[in-house]
Amino acid sequence: MDQLCEDRYIDEDKVRQAQAYLVDSLSATRLSEIFKALSDPSRVRIISALTHTELCVYDLAAALGMSQSAVSHQLRSLREMRLVRYRKEGRHVYYQLDDEHIGDLFRRGLEHVEHS
Amino acid sequence: MDQLCEDRYIDEDKVRQAQAYLVDSLSATRLSEIFKALSDPSRVRIISALTHTELCVYDLAAALGMSQSAVSHQLRSLREMRLVRYRKEGRHVYYQLDDEHIGDLFRRGLEHVEHS
DNA sequence: TGAATATATGATCAGATATTCATATATCTG
DNA sequence: CAGATATATGAATATCTGATCATATATTCA
Secondary structure (H helix, E strand, O other): OHHHHHHOOOOHHHHHHHHHHOOOHHHHHHHHHHHHHOOOHHHHHHHHHHOOOOEEHHHHHHHHOOOHHHHHHHHHHHHHOOOEEEEEEOOEEEEEEOOHHHHHHHHHHHHHHHOO | OHHHHHHOOOOHHHHHHHHHHOOOHHHHHHHHHHHHHOOOHHHHHHHHHHOOOOEEHHHHHHHHOOOHHHHHHHHHHHHHOOOEEEEEEOOEEEEEEOOHHHHHHHHHHHHHHHOO
16 A cells, blocks of 8 residues: 555656666666776777777877876776777887777767767 | 977887877767767667657667666767657657768677677 | 897876765655 | 645755876887
8 A cells, every 4th residue: 555655646657668678787887887997088098099000008199198196096997998909019018999889889989979 | 309308219200100090089979979879778779669660758768677767868969960850740759860970880799799 | 148128017106986874855745 | 715736846965077297117229
């Protein structure tokens, strides 16, 4: 009864129908994490720089006008999200994109930005 | 001279080449804002609920298991980003997606999540 | 080995964000 | 008009985030 009263004003059918299409919580979280990777201007620029070539950290920082430390911290996140991978060559660490999906999303997002 | 010394260890050519492909700051910011819209699990679930039908605020809240207030605050952001639009019908406000790009990015992101 | 170079990381801090709570506004209904 | 319903919003708060600074680790080279 209390249950009914609490829910009295909700359109149960619409709610159930919406829930049927709703992504589950785990997928929602994973999805949000992918988009979070591209939700910061610095990371967008890092990703864009890496869409055409690999770069070592300091060249990347120089190209972006960011500090080495800031870039390194962001690369750490991107690494943990498995969006970039690296290879070491002497003192240098060269980064490149590791996830074709990200490049894809990046390009599609960019199209949208450019067409509006 | 100082200039040269500061830049001594950077691969100028690589940096210039990377900069040629870099998105400009404005595009990077716009792009990051689009992705930021989908960078939170609650908003992902709101967007997913609205991909198939319009919903009024309380039904949306009920479907998501969120408070009316929390949903309303998020809808405000989504409104300001022009990602959703609404129509009023009596006391109810029905929301739907306003940006075909978002639905597109959402679906593509979801594919990636489901295939990995 | 010691100095120079390249990158990573911990601490810190300012600003952003998401939620809750209380309340305001608006609409409908009797 | 008064009460009920539906949504919006401001304040407060806890958490997250991104940058900086200082410093640690690792590699090369003289």
